[in-house]
């Protein structure tokens with residue numbers, strides 16, 4: 001069974017995907033980390049995010065990136081990731097890794113932007129997790145402050161809106177709700193409420209009870 005979880009930045013899709021993986025005992029892949037690994041590689045060799053050729057070359061470095069490297073979660077790397085993810089060649093270079101993970105006999109949970117639309121269009125259950133830009137900016141700010149950083153809410157909101165526009169507006173695999181995905185707006189939900197709602201929606205799709 002594959003569960004696809006898509007949504008915009010800081011909507012809570014990763015939190016939900018990890019909780020679903022625990023609940024249904026499935027392995028989880030955060031596909032944003034692949035794009036972040038390309039971005040970090042590019043950044044470290046001084047490559048130009050405006051060059052599709054250099055971004056494609058950076059894809060060769062993904063396997064060498066330590067998945068626990070804190071720089072992967074930095075704002076600059078997230079912003080470069082959102083730029084280089086628009087290149088069709090970069091997306092193609094990362095496709096097999098994601099499909100291979102999704103094809104595990106155990107099943108899998110993947111979260112990203114195009115899981116339900118492109119990577120696993122026949123996923124058994126699909127969620128499109130969203131929240132208002134203002135709520136997402138608040139969450140991202142709290143995350144940044146929690147890591148010891150500083151930022152202004154207005155700047156974080158500008159970045160969130162720019163990321164939304166790039167992710168939704170690109171020609172290659174844009175961020176979009178799959179026609180057969182369930183919409184989950186977490187704007188007014190706590191983490192526990194959002195996770196419980198996600199488990200209920202997936203359980204309905206797969207014909208199981210939400211208790212397991």
Ligand SMILES: Nc1ncnc2c1ncn2[C@@H]1O[C@H](COP(=O)(O)OP(=O)(O)OP(=O)(O)O)[C@@H](O)[C@H]1O
Nearest residue numbers: 009010011012013014015139143186189190191194
């Ligand atoms: N329902 C919620 N209520 C309050 N905070 C939440 C909620 N869901 C997630 N968060 C918090 O918001 C932040 C972003 O959540 P998360 O990383 O799950 O989002 P994401 O959509 O996966 O982000 P990204 O696109 O950057 O990978 C985290 O600090 C998380 O703990």
Ligand SMILES: Nc1ccn([C@@H]2O[C@H](COP(=O)(O)O)[C@@H](O)[C@H]2O)c(=O)n1
Nearest residue numbers: 031032033035081082085112113114167
């Ligand atoms: N399936 C995906 C996942 C991510 N991206 C791009 O990567 C950027 C960083 O992702 P996070 O989820 O870690 O914030 C994101 O802004 C997307 O541009 C993608 O295109 N497809």
